[in-house]
Amino acid sequence: xxxxxxxxxxxxxxxxxxxxxxxxxxxxxxxxxxxxxxxxxxxxxxxxxxxxxxxxxxxxxxxxxxxxxxxxxxxxxxxxxxxxxxxxxxxxxxxxxxxxxxxxxxxxxxxxxxxxxxxxxxxxxxxxxxxxxxxxxxxxxxxxxxxxxxxxxxxxxxxxxxxxxxxxxxxxxxxxxxxxxxxxxxxxxxxxxxxxxxxxxxxxxxxxxxxxxxxxxxxxxxxxxxxxxxxxxxxxxxxxxxxxxxxxxxxxxxxxxxxxxxxxxxxxxxxxxxxxxxxxxxxxxxxxxxxxxxxxxxxxxxxxxxxxxxxxxxxxxxxxxxxxxxxxxxxxxxxxxxxxxxxxxxxxxxxxxxxxxxxxxxxxxxxxxxxxxxxxxxxxxxxxxxxxxxxxxxxxxxxxxxxxxxxxxxxxxxxxxxxx
Numbered sequence: 001x002x003x004x005x006x007x008x009x010x011x012x013x014x015x016x017x018x019x020x021x022x023x024x025x026x027x028x029x030x031x032x033x034x035x036x037x038x039x040x041x042x043x044x045x046x047x048x049x050x051x052x053x054x055x056x057x058x059x060x061x062x063x064x065x066x067x068x069x070x071x072x073x074x075x076x077x078x079x080x081x082x083x084x085x086x087x088x089x090x091x092x093x094x095x096x097x098x099x100x101x102x103x104x105x106x107x108x109x110x111x112x113x114x115x116x117x118x119x120x121x122x123x124x125x126x127x128x129x130x131x132x133x134x135x136x137x138x139x140x141x142x143x144x145x146x147x148x149x150x151x152x153x154x155x156x157x158x159x160x161x162x163x164x165x166x167x168x169x170x171x172x173x174x175x176x177x178x179x180x181x182x183x184x185x186x187x188x189x190x191x192x193x194x195x196x197x198x199x200x201x202x203x204x205x206x207x208x209x210x211x212x213x214x215x216x217x218x219x220x221x222x223x224x225x226x227x228x229x230x231x232x233x234x235x236x237x238x239x240x241x242x243x244x245x246x247x248x249x250x251x252x253x254x255x256x257x258x259x260x261x262x263x264x265x266x267x268x269x270x271x272x273x274x275x276x277x278x279x280x281x282x283x284x285x286x287x288x289x290x291x292x293x294x295x296x297x298x299x300x301x302x303x304x305x306x307x308x309x310x311x312x313x314x315x316x317x318x319x320x321x322x323x324x325x326x327x328x329x330x331x332x333x334x335x336x337x338x339x340x341x342x343x344x345x346x347x348x349x350x351x352x353x354x355x356x357x358x359x360x361x362x363x364x365x366x367x368x369x370x371x372x373x374x375x376x377x378x379x380x381x382x383x384x385x386x387x388x389x390x391x392x393x394x395x396x397x398x399x400x401x402x403x404x405x406x407x408x409x410x411x412x413x414x415x416x417x418x419x420x
């Protein structure tokens with residue numbers, strides 16, 4: 001049964017709920033908590049676990065463009081609901097992992113493949129189709145779900161770990177994904193290209209995917225969205241080990257994740273607010289400078305308070321990039337191939353999320369310190385900021401000041417959504 005909710009802000013609510021248990025929060029942030037217990041049982045070093053996260057992220061990256069294409073063709077709901085089901089099952093299946101590193105990594109790769117459909121992609125597409133004038137704010141609010149997940153999932157993972165061990169924790173995490181995300185998508189998300197007699201993808205404004213990938217703008221954005229997650233996820237995934245290495249108790253280290261989650265929420269809300277009011281690439285540069293200062297803070301001091309401040313500043317940057325992908329794409333390339341193009345950009349982003357933790361782990365294993373990686377991360381963010389200065393000062397698909405949010409009346413009527 002399909003439920004029709006007329007106000008498009010219901011889509012935002014559903015997106016918040018779904019992204020609490022999105023692929024990044026479950027695939028990576030829970031690993032930060034479960035890393036040391038798994039290492040202790042199997043006798044592995046940090047590179048093995050980080051390699052699993054990296055290759056799992058690469059598999060998610062490879063799957064995401066296909067998910068986007070399927071969503072463009074078959075709709076947001078059917079593809080996302082199927083992906084959520086398999087993602088939940090594969091998360092729970094990690095509880096069966098043996099003490100063989102290749103098998104563990106292979107299982108994590110399967111988890112990564114199915115995580116590609118429980119990413120911001122379907123939520124961003126549904127929101128972009130329902131909002132225009134307030135698209136930045138709507139995306140910013142929706143993506144606070146990732147911030148909430150960053151605050152909640154590590155705490156839940158620690159709770160599950162304390163009560164059930166790391167194997168039971170994976171089963172509980174899989175159940176949590178399904179119980180939260182499946183109803184959120186089924187009840188609240190809507191099709192931007194409504195299924196029954198409404199707009200088809202070809203009728204939406206924008207470029208075809210094959211046209212987009214031939215533009216310089218696409219590759220500039222690809223470079224930027226590779227750099228940001230290398231830094232942000234590299235630090236966040238290793239934050240608990242980094243803190244405990246500095247003598248901070250494990251429970252306090254997990255509590256610091258709550259402050260990271262809060263910074264994610266602030267970052268997403270602020271970014272969404274500013275995107276509707278200022279030139280988006282300049283907003284993006286601001287949200288690159290802040291985490292760069294956070295990395296410098298982590299380098300300069302091992303004091304627990306300053307370490308927390310630095311991590312929070314990194315989290316603010318991590319809280320903005322997903323908003324920026326959807327917003328910049330919709331303004332420079334339009335909505336016609338939104339799912340597929342978002343899939344390409346998010347795939348590149350996901351590669352960065354896997355590379356960052358691996359670089360951190362490899363650096364630590366080689367030198368006994370994270371310092372070299374952190375210095376490289378500052379340079380990486382500086383390159384991303386410079387690249388954004390190449391983006392055109394005029395959007396190809398600017399805001400339509402017609403007093404409506406949705407793309408066209410026919411789409412509103414068919415989807416049952418009234419403009420916000």
